[in-house]
Amino acid sequence: MDQVALASLISFALILTGVAGLLLPALPGALMIWLGIVAFGFLDPAVNWPISFYVAEGLLALSTYVIDYLATIWGVKKFKGTRAGAIGAVLGMLLVFVAGPPGIVIGPFIGAITGELIAGGELRQALTSGFGSFVGFIVATFLRLFICGIMISWFLYKVISTAQVPLPF
Secondary structure (H helix, E strand, O other), rough: OOOOHHHHHHHHHHHHHHHHHHHHHHHHHHHHHHHHHHHHHHOOOOOOOHHHHHHHHHHHHHHHHHHHHHHHHHHHHHHHOHHHHHHHHHHHHHHHHHOOOOHHHHHHHHHHHHHHHOOOHHHHHHHHHHHHHHHHHHHHHHHHHHHHHHHHHHEEEEEEEOOOOOOOO
Protein backbone atom coordinates (compact mmCIF):
# COMPACT_ATOMS: atom_id res chain seq x y z
CA MET A 1 0.00 0.00 0.00
CA ASP A 2 1.47 3.34 -1.02
CA GLN A 3 1.62 6.36 1.26
CA VAL A 4 -1.29 8.21 -0.39
CA ALA A 5 -3.59 5.20 0.04
CA LEU A 6 -2.49 4.84 3.66
CA ALA A 7 -3.10 8.55 4.31
CA SER A 8 -6.54 8.29 2.73
CA LEU A 9 -7.43 5.17 4.70
CA ILE A 10 -6.35 6.58 8.06
CA SER A 11 -8.02 9.91 7.35
CA PHE A 12 -11.27 8.27 6.22
CA ALA A 13 -11.36 6.04 9.32
CA LEU A 14 -10.80 8.97 11.67
CA ILE A 15 -13.33 11.22 9.94
CA LEU A 16 -15.92 8.43 9.82
CA THR A 17 -15.34 7.78 13.53
CA GLY A 18 -15.76 11.51 14.12
CA VAL A 19 -19.06 11.60 12.24
CA ALA A 20 -20.24 8.67 14.35
CA GLY A 21 -19.13 10.63 17.41
CA LEU A 22 -21.47 13.45 16.46
CA LEU A 23 -24.35 11.03 16.92
CA LEU A 24 -22.90 8.75 19.60
CA PRO A 25 -21.87 10.86 22.57
CA ALA A 26 -19.13 8.42 23.64
CA LEU A 27 -16.76 9.57 20.88
CA PRO A 28 -15.22 13.05 20.56
CA GLY A 29 -16.63 13.74 17.09
CA ALA A 30 -15.10 17.07 16.08
CA LEU A 31 -11.70 16.11 17.49
CA MET A 32 -11.68 12.86 15.48
CA ILE A 33 -12.63 14.72 12.30
CA TRP A 34 -9.84 17.21 12.89
CA LEU A 35 -7.35 14.41 13.54
CA GLY A 36 -8.43 12.78 10.27
CA ILE A 37 -7.81 16.01 8.40
CA VAL A 38 -4.40 16.49 10.03
CA ALA A 39 -3.47 12.85 9.38
CA PHE A 40 -4.25 13.18 5.69
CA GLY A 41 -2.34 16.44 5.38
CA PHE A 42 0.78 15.14 7.05
CA LEU A 43 0.79 11.59 5.69
CA ASP A 44 0.15 12.39 2.02
CA PRO A 45 3.46 13.63 0.58
CA ALA A 46 1.70 15.59 -2.19
CA VAL A 47 -0.21 17.77 0.28
CA ASN A 48 1.36 21.12 1.04
CA TRP A 49 -1.40 23.00 2.83
CA PRO A 50 -0.58 25.96 5.06
CA ILE A 51 -0.54 25.47 8.81
CA SER A 52 -3.28 28.12 9.01
CA PHE A 53 -5.70 25.62 7.43
CA TYR A 54 -5.07 23.08 10.19
CA VAL A 55 -5.29 25.77 12.86
CA ALA A 56 -8.59 27.07 11.45
CA GLU A 57 -10.00 23.54 11.29
CA GLY A 58 -8.81 22.97 14.86
CA LEU A 59 -10.53 26.15 16.01
CA LEU A 60 -13.75 24.99 14.36
CA ALA A 61 -13.42 21.68 16.20
CA LEU A 62 -12.74 23.48 19.48
CA SER A 63 -15.75 25.72 18.93
CA THR A 64 -18.05 22.67 19.04
CA TYR A 65 -16.99 22.00 22.63
CA VAL A 66 -17.52 25.63 23.63
CA ILE A 67 -20.94 25.52 21.97
CA ASP A 68 -21.88 22.53 24.15
CA TYR A 69 -21.43 24.61 27.28
CA LEU A 70 -22.91 27.82 25.92
CA ALA A 71 -25.98 26.10 24.48
CA THR A 72 -26.61 24.33 27.78
CA ILE A 73 -26.45 27.63 29.64
CA TRP A 74 -28.64 29.27 26.98
CA GLY A 75 -31.25 26.50 27.29
CA VAL A 76 -31.46 26.87 31.06
CA LYS A 77 -31.70 30.66 30.81
CA LYS A 78 -34.27 30.48 27.99
CA PHE A 79 -36.54 28.47 30.26
CA LYS A 80 -36.19 31.02 33.06
CA GLY A 81 -33.57 29.14 35.00
CA THR A 82 -31.28 30.89 37.43
CA ARG A 83 -27.52 31.17 37.52
CA ALA A 84 -27.50 28.25 39.97
CA GLY A 85 -29.39 26.12 37.45
CA ALA A 86 -26.97 27.04 34.66
CA ILE A 87 -23.95 26.27 36.84
CA GLY A 88 -25.55 22.99 37.89
CA ALA A 89 -26.19 22.06 34.26
CA VAL A 90 -22.58 22.75 33.26
CA LEU A 91 -21.26 20.80 36.24
CA GLY A 92 -23.72 18.04 35.39
CA MET A 93 -21.89 17.60 32.09
CA LEU A 94 -19.12 15.99 34.13
CA LEU A 95 -21.49 13.12 34.87
CA VAL A 96 -20.35 11.66 31.54
CA PHE A 97 -17.22 10.48 33.36
CA VAL A 98 -19.33 8.49 35.82
CA ALA A 99 -22.39 7.48 33.82
CA GLY A 100 -20.78 7.17 30.41
CA PRO A 101 -22.50 8.41 27.24
CA PRO A 102 -25.97 8.78 28.80
CA GLY A 103 -24.37 11.22 31.25
CA ILE A 104 -24.02 13.78 28.46
CA VAL A 105 -27.80 14.10 28.26
CA ILE A 106 -28.83 13.17 31.80
CA GLY A 107 -26.03 15.04 33.59
CA PRO A 108 -26.99 18.60 32.61
CA PHE A 109 -30.66 17.80 33.26
CA ILE A 110 -29.94 16.52 36.78
CA GLY A 111 -27.40 19.30 37.37
CA ALA A 112 -29.86 22.06 36.43
CA ILE A 113 -32.54 20.59 38.68
CA THR A 114 -30.09 20.16 41.56
CA GLY A 115 -28.70 23.69 41.14
CA GLU A 116 -32.17 25.20 41.19
CA LEU A 117 -33.23 23.21 44.25
CA ILE A 118 -30.04 24.01 46.18
CA ALA A 119 -30.60 27.71 45.44
CA GLY A 120 -34.06 27.42 47.00
CA GLY A 121 -36.11 27.19 43.83
CA GLU A 122 -39.37 25.31 43.49
CA LEU A 123 -39.49 21.83 41.98
CA ARG A 124 -41.61 22.97 39.03
CA GLN A 125 -39.08 25.64 38.06
CA ALA A 126 -36.21 23.22 38.65
CA LEU A 127 -37.78 20.74 36.23
CA THR A 128 -38.31 23.52 33.69
CA SER A 129 -34.62 24.46 33.95
CA GLY A 130 -33.70 20.82 33.50
CA PHE A 131 -35.83 20.68 30.35
CA GLY A 132 -34.06 23.85 29.17
CA SER A 133 -30.72 22.11 29.51
CA PHE A 134 -32.05 19.33 27.28
CA VAL A 135 -33.20 21.90 24.70
CA GLY A 136 -29.69 23.39 24.84
CA PHE A 137 -28.24 19.93 24.20
CA ILE A 138 -30.44 19.53 21.10
CA VAL A 139 -29.43 22.98 19.80
CA ALA A 140 -25.75 22.20 20.43
CA THR A 141 -26.10 18.91 18.55
CA PHE A 142 -27.43 20.67 15.45
CA LEU A 143 -24.72 23.32 15.66
CA ARG A 144 -22.03 20.63 16.03
CA LEU A 145 -23.39 18.86 12.94
CA PHE A 146 -23.34 22.14 11.01
CA ILE A 147 -19.79 23.06 12.05
CA CYS A 148 -18.44 19.57 11.38
CA GLY A 149 -20.17 19.67 7.99
CA ILE A 150 -18.21 22.84 7.26
CA MET A 151 -14.99 21.18 8.42
CA ILE A 152 -15.49 18.15 6.18
CA SER A 153 -16.65 20.23 3.20
CA TRP A 154 -13.63 22.50 3.46
CA PHE A 155 -11.33 19.49 3.73
CA LEU A 156 -12.91 17.83 0.67
CA TYR A 157 -12.63 21.08 -1.26
CA LYS A 158 -8.91 21.23 -0.42
CA VAL A 159 -8.41 17.59 -1.43
CA ILE A 160 -10.25 18.01 -4.74
CA SER A 161 -8.72 21.40 -5.59
CA THR A 162 -5.16 20.14 -4.98
CA ALA A 163 -5.60 16.68 -6.57
CA GLN A 164 -2.65 15.72 -8.75
CA VAL A 165 -4.69 13.22 -10.77
CA PRO A 166 -7.82 14.13 -12.73
CA LEU A 167 -10.90 13.03 -10.81
CA PRO A 168 -13.37 10.68 -12.55
CA PHE A 169 -16.29 13.09 -12.22
